[in-house]
Amino acid sequence: MHATQTPRQDDPLDVETFARPEQQRRFVAAMHRIAAERAPGSSVRIYVSIAPGDANCERWLECITDDLPDGVELLHYRTAFEGAAYDWDALASRLDGLVVIGRPKRLGSRVHVLGPVARLELRSLVATKPVLLFTHNHGLVPVVDCLSQVMPPEEAPRLKLIAPKRWNRESITIRAALDALRPTGVSNAGLESFRAVQAHLLTPFSAASR
Template sequence: MMSSMQHATTDDLLDVETFAKPAQQQRFAAAMEQIAATRTPGTPVRVYVSAAPRTMASPKWDSWLAQIAAELPAGVEITHHRHAFGDGRPYDWGGFVEELDGLVVVGKQKRAGSRVYLLGPVARLELRSLIAQKPVLLYGHNLGLIPVIDCRSQVLRPEGTPRLKLIAPKRWKKDTATLSAALNALDPAVPGVVEEQHVHLAHPFTPPH
C-alpha cells in the first residue's frame, strides 16, 4: 500500500519569501538604520562588486554592472577588482576592505533561470569579511539585488577548498524591509542623525562558515 505522506521537495523548501528568521530580519534592519543614522552628510559611499575573473570576462559584464548601479541609490561609487587591484597592484583585501561601505556578490548561476548561485573561495572570504558589519547583497541575474541575509547559504568543500552556495528564496519580493534598510544604509543622500543610538548591533546575523 502506498503511503499518503507527502515528502518535501527542493522546490517546497525554496517556496518562501526569505530564509531569515523574523528576529534576524529585525536585527539586520536595526543595524542598517544605525549605519544610515551615523553617516556624515556628503560622505562618499563605496560599494565593491565581487565577481570571478570569468564573470568579468563575460560579454554581459558591463550590462550587469549597469543593472547593479541602477538598483543602488544614486551617487554610490561602484568599484571592483579591476579598479582596485588592476595594473599589477597586489590583492590587499585586508587593507582595502576598511574603505568599503557595502558589497555586492555576483555568483555563477547554476543554470539559466536558477536561484542558486555559486561563489568561489575568494568571493566567499570577501563576503565573510563584511557580512556582519555592512550591507551585503547578492545580484540575482533575473531578480536584482537581494540581501544575503534573506538567502540560504551552504558551504561547499570540493577538494578542501571552501566555496559558498547562495540560494535566493522562491517568493522573494523587492518591497521587503531588509532590502529597503540595506539600500537606505548605502544612500549618500540620507542625512546623518546626531542623536545617540541605542541599537544592539552585535552579530545581526551569523556569517556562513
C-alpha cells in the same frame, strides 16, 4: 511586519525569506544605525565581487548600478586592483558594502555558487556592512535573506547561496539595506558630475578597445 512564509511541502524554496524574524529585525536595526551615522556629503563605496574576465561584467555592473541609490561609487577588481597587489583587507576597511555575483546553477536559477575568493570577501563584511547577492531574476537580494551552504573542496571551500523563490523587492530588508547605502547631502550638480565619472569607471577599457 514582513514575516517568513511557510514553504510549500513540495518546494522548500517557496518562501519570501530564509531569515528568521529576529534575524531580520537585527539586520534592519543595523542598517538603520549605519544610515543614521553617515556624515552628510560622505562617499559610499561598494565593491562588486565579479571575476575580472567575466564576459558579462559590464552588463551586470550596469544592472547593479540601476538597482543601487544614486551617487554610490561602484568598485570592482579592475578599478580597485588593476596593476596592484590584491590587498583585500586594506580595501575592505574603506568599503561601505559588497555585492557578490555567483555562478547560477542554470539560467534563471535561484541557486548561485560563489568561488573561494568571493566567499572570503563576503565573510569579511557580512557581519558589519550591507552585503547583497545579485540575481538575474530578482536583482539585489540581502544575503541575510538567502539560504547558505558551504561546499567543497575543503582546502578552498565555495559557498552556495539560494535566493528565496517569492523574494519581494519591497521587503524591509532590501529597503533598509539600500537606505544604509544611500549617500546624504549630495547636490544635483555633484551627482551629475559623479555619474559621468562613474560611467567611465564602469567601462575603463572601452576607448582603448575601439
